[in-house]
Amino acid sequence: MSGGREAILQSIRSRRLVQSPKPQPYSAPKTEGDLAEAFAQRLSFWQTDVRMLDSMADVPAAVADVLRGKNMAQRVHIAPDSALALDLPGIEVLREPPGQNDAAVTEVPFAIAETGTLAYPAGKGRPASWHFRPVLEIAVLRASDVVPELEDVLKRLGGVLPSTLNLVSGPSRTGDIEQTMELGAHGPKSLAVLVVKS
Amino acid sequence: MTAKPRVGLFVTCLVDLVRPQVGFAAVKLLEQAGCQVEVPAAQTCCGQPAWNAGADAHAVDIARQTIAAFEGFDHVVVPSGSCGGMIKRHYPEVFEKDEAWLARARALAAKTHELMSFLVKVRGMSGVTAQFAKTVCVHDSCSSLREMGVKAEPRALLGSVSGLTIDELKDQQTCCGFGGLFSVKYPEISERMADDKIADALSTKATVLTGGDLGCLLHLKGRMARQGKALEVRHAAEILADMGGEPALGEP
Amino acid sequence: MNLDPRNFQQAAREALNDPLLRPALGRMKTHFGAGRAAAVARYGDFEALREAGKAIRDYAVTHLDELLTQFERSVVARGGTVHWARDAAEARDLILGILRDAGAKTVTKGKSMVTEEIALNPFLEANGIVPVETDLGEYIVQLRHEPPSHIIAPAFHLSKEQVAETFFASHTDLDPKRSLVERNALVQEARAVLRRSFESADAGITGANFLSAKEGAAVIVTNEGNGDLTRLLPKMHIVVTGIEKVVADMNDVAVLLRLLPRSATGQPISTYVSVMAGRRGADESDGPQAFHVVLVDNGRSKLIGTEAQDVLRCIRCSACINHCPIYGAIGGHAYGATYMGPIGAALNPGVMGVENAAHHANASTFCGRCAEVCPVKIPLPRIMRHWRAVEHSKGLAPRSITAGLGVWAFAAKRPGLYRLGASVMAWFLRMMGRRGTVHALPVMQGWFAVRDFPVPQGRTFQAQWKARRQNAAERIGLEGGNSRSRQQR
Incomplete structure (x- = not known):
């Protein structure tokens, strides 16, 4: 079976007639105005509860309010080693991976204004699966981390990808039954994003 | 005053056989638009049935014959987006590997036009003198829409016909299911596509279905006749040339 | 279930008679078709984006x-x-x-x-x-032992009632009296069941x-x-x-x-x-x-270096499928192949052999909608036509079609003979016609299977044109040779 590689490469090379030139760089239409506002507006369209907060001090109350709004217990999962330094009075914090009916609070390193997208490079304190395990994800984002487009995220990562980079634009959904959209297919049924302005 | 442009009319095989009036309507409209019209006797079919079937050798021969018959004219005008598209878009493909003929094919393609777009875009015609006191829906053939870029022109001209009202189809993009030999090879699929188009037409206020391609119209009329559905079908050129009083397609 | 692309015609007939398929195909058109159109309209210059996508994929393929x-x-x-x-x-x-x-x-x-x-x-x-399988649609068709009927909506052909039946039959460890009437109940059940698998x-x-x-x-x-x-x-x-x-x-x-x-x-x-x-x-x-x-x-x-090379640019978005009127009539299973619709028609003959997938390339009106919506501008009808040419040159096309084309082409290359033939045909069809249309002929049976043929109006255009020209010429002769605009050069 080791012959496959050379045979395939040979098949490609022997048949090729011409080679197309390196494409011109593409420049997408730019997002105008405030990036965080544009981000919030676009993500809100996708059934996401986006809240603008003045400071990190407002996060605990917002988390509690999101949980109440979903009729969920005041209990969240936060990854061990998470960079989120949150004091959540009255909220039980668990460190093990969330189950399919749990809520998780996650830290968002970057967000993309063009499409209203959260960008999660996996790493220490940022386990990738946590964006898919819970039924509710509450994501905490600093407004200054909203970049115009995906290309900017790639630049900020310095050309080195983490093992997994997850781009998330809304709660999990499916249209597989009668082409009708239903939320919560495998990943979270609800997504709340707390955008902290300073 | 400049000399009248010499226009070669490519009649199309279906107009020649089934609906000669479309040819005479085209001649009348072109003369009204100040053209000198000639109809080369050396024309038959554009060769599209052979090309679409992959019978390339036949297509090459027929395309050469058409190019030779028409390359001397200032313009070539075709009362069909489909046959026009064959000459304009596909003749250069037919001769992709034959440089001498490719140049001739491209030259012919550059001066080939669908009838109604020629009248409006090249001759600047903004209206016609004709009467037709009926409501019509317009079927755009796929080749008119996507190969020849014709959509506004038939509507502009039909809109100038005295008494005529247009009530548009809901779906103006989807094929009617003719497709030349497709209609013979896959009759049941073609039937479903025709029925969808006919249902759309019957849901309008129109009593007449019109369009610029006789192939689609023959197929749709043939299907309606089989089902006993009474929608009058006519090529748009007949209405524009004030020949709408003649029996419609498939009417005794 | 058709698993053989050579069985396309029969499978297509069966699909056309499937009463559940029509509403599903209708939904596809309104959801995917209208959805794409709106998204394209909202984007700035989508045409420039398509060009960029095409260039990126062309570079990659080469x-x-x-x-x-x-x-x-x-x-x-x-x-x-x-x-x-x-x-x-x-x-x-x-x-x-x-x-x-x-x-x-x-x-x-x-x-x-x-x-x-x-x-x-x-x-x-x-x-x-x-x-x-964990994609909901894929999971459903896996439970039903069916192949996907669409490359991104594998179970679009099923109703929620059919999905509920499938879940009741498969998830036998769950309460048989549970309600699976709502779509979301089905989604949540699959979520719970599949989480265990994950x-x-x-x-x-x-x-x-x-x-x-x-x-x-x-x-x-x-x-x-x-x-x-x-x-x-x-x-x-x-x-x-x-x-x-x-x-x-x-x-x-x-x-x-x-x-x-x-x-x-x-x-x-x-x-x-x-x-x-x-x-x-x-x-x-x-x-x-x-x-x-x-x-x-x-x-x-x-496929590299062939007329079909461009098909390798495909990013499997399914826009061509969603906009294809043939797929829109028969759905995906009739193709009997993993890739259906226009992308299947362009790809399958090259990968599976023209002898196996010729129907895919032939079952197209060349309406061009697929190429119009393709994000990487694959000339799909052109590639389908290439496979038809391969089929023709290998002598694989149906004899009735090649023989008929041969006779027709013989005449079409001889204008005099063609005019004579057309005149005879016009006369013959008028003889055969009843109340404006011909109902049946021993040839072109596919045509007459579902429709009539409108009777020609009279003599052919060319015959009438010639007669008018002669009359005009005689008149000119009598009137002393005034030149007229229609004079032949």
Whole structure:
């Protein structure tokens, strides 16, 4: 079976007639105005509860309010080693991976204004699966981390990808039954994003 | 005053056989638009049935014959987006590997036009003198829409016909299911596509279905006749040339 | 269920008579068709985006060897392994070998058309490994032992009642009196059932929408998140994909990501885009500990340098399928192949052989809608026509068609004979006509099977034109030769 590689490469090379030139760089239409506002507006369209907060001090109350709004217990999962330094009075914090009916609070390193997208490079304190395990994800984002487009995220990562980079634009959904959209297919049924302005 | 442009009319095989009036309507409209019209006797079919079937050798021969018959004219005008598209878009493909003929094919393609777009875009015609006191829906053939870029022109001209009202189809993009030999090879699929188009037409206020391609119209009329559905079908050129009083397609 | 593309005509007839298929196809048109149109209208210059996508894919298709070897180096540098499979059998064997080496018994699967193409699931089952599809649509059709009927909406042809029946029959450990009337109840049941599979699977297999050569990453787009749980929860992640999916780098992927969901479902971006580069890092608490990529050729490389090469640009968005009036009439199963609609018609004859997939190339009116909506501007009708020419030149076309074309072409190359023939035909059809149309003839039976033929108006145009010219000429002769505009030169 080791012959496959050379045979395939040979098949490609022997048949090729011409080679197309390196494409011109593409420049997408730019997002105008405030990036965080544009981000919030676009993500809100996708059934996401986006809240603008003045400071990190407002996060605990917002988390509690999101949980109440979903009729969920005041209990969240936060990854061990998470960079989120949150004091959540009255909220039980668990460190093990969330189950399919749990809520998780996650830290968002970057967000993309063009499409209203959260960008999660996996790493220490940022386990990738946590964006898919819970039924509710509450994501905490600093407004200054909203970049115009995906290309900017790639630049900020310095050309080195983490093992997994997850781009998330809304709660999990499916249209597989009668082409009708239903939320919560495998990943979270609800997504709340707390955008902290300073 | 400049000399009248010499226009070669490519009649199309279906107009020649089934609906000669479309040819005479085209001649009348072109003369009204100040053209000198000639109809080369050396024309038959554009060769599209052979090309679409992959019978390339036949297509090459027929395309050469058409190019030779028409390359001397200032313009070539075709009362069909489909046959026009064959000459304009596909003749250069037919001769992709034959440089001498490719140049001739491209030259012919550059001066080939669908009838109604020629009248409006090249001759600047903004209206016609004709009467037709009926409501019509317009079927755009796929080749008119996507190969020849014709959509506004038939509507502009039909809109100038005295008494005529247009009530548009809901779906103006989807094929009617003719497709030349497709209609013979896959009759049941073609039937479903025709029925969808006919249902759309019957849901309008129109009593007449019109369009610029006789192939689609023959197929749709043939299907309606089989089902006993009474929608009058006519090529748009007949209405524009004030020949709408003649029996419609498939009417005794 | 049609599993043979040669059986297309019969399967198409059956599909046309399927009463449940029509409403499903109608929904497809309104959802995907209207969705794409709205998304394109909202984007700035979508045409420029299509051109950029085409250029990126053209570069990739014509540099596959460089990009694939670069991709391999990048994957290896991140601790992964790349495998190369010449054909379906080799791919199946490779995947089985990887799974056996890891002692895997159960496998969750993200959506992958390539694993459909290589018929991986029945092969794994026959070898004692249980594959579980996790994309909801794929899961439903797997339970029903059906192939997907659409490349991105595998179960669109089913009603929610049919899905409920399937779940009642399959999830026998659940309360038989539970309600599965609502669509969301079905979705939640699948979520719960499949979560157990994710948590217990030994390995996860996904496809890839793109491979990025520079970074050694596989990229998938999903709305459900199933692909991510497939990758992230088991110990091992295997990506199975076609060799043509590679592009130069993530910046190219970023451009294509603007095209793919808009063209597919009308979304500006899918809910999840997952860039998967190798196994978990040393400081990460989850993710796979082993990462394999199986690159499948299976007839793709032999399209390079042919008239069908452009089909390799395809990003499998399904826009051509969603806008195809033929697919819109018969759905996906009638094709009897993994890839249906226009992309199938352009790809299958090249990969499966013209003798097997000729119907796919022939069952098109060349309406051109597919090429118009293709995000990477593949000239689909042109490629279908190429396969028809191959079929014709190999003498594989039906005799009735080639013989009829031959007679017609003989006359069409001889204008005098053609005019005579047309005149005879016009006379004959008028003789045969009743009340304006001809109802049947011993030829063109396909035409007369479903429709009449309108009777010609009279003599042919050419005959009438000649007569008018002669009359005019005689009149001119009598009147002393005044030149008239219609005078022949």
